[in-house]
Amino acid sequence: MKKTILPLIGIIFLLNACSKQSLGDGSVGRTKYLTSGKWMIISSNAIVAYGPPVGNQSVDLYAAMPVCKKDDLIFYNSNNSITADEGASKCSLTDPQQFPAGTWSLNDSETVLTFTSNGSPISADILQLDSMALSFRYTTVNNGISSTRTDMYSHIK
8 A cells, every 4th residue: 555655645746846837836927027037029910800801811010010120128117117128229319228118017817918008008818928938919999990919029138
């Protein structure tokens, strides 16, 4: 009996340790990841629902971005403010290097990122948020046309 219980306890302990490691041990939550460095956009796509007869259209927003925007950095500050940095290349030499870009918050379960920048708040479902990447998806409606946008950012320490 002892021979079967000890391996069983060992397996349960190992599975518990693995699940805690993959989910985070509580000391580093999503808020900590979000505020622990700089974020640079690496992908942005939208599905625009035009309705019949056009239907849904996929748009690569990142490809349409000017090169001077692709190296911009975003800081999610611990005081819930957002700071933007122009990166190495500025679109206009007279623009400040860094400037306030809005506010942010996470819901209690840290699955929804809400940010406000130049207007109404946008709530985005977090698809990935860890030490490597931030990815989120949100839907907006303008003039009756729905657009679902998915953005991905690389974490830069």
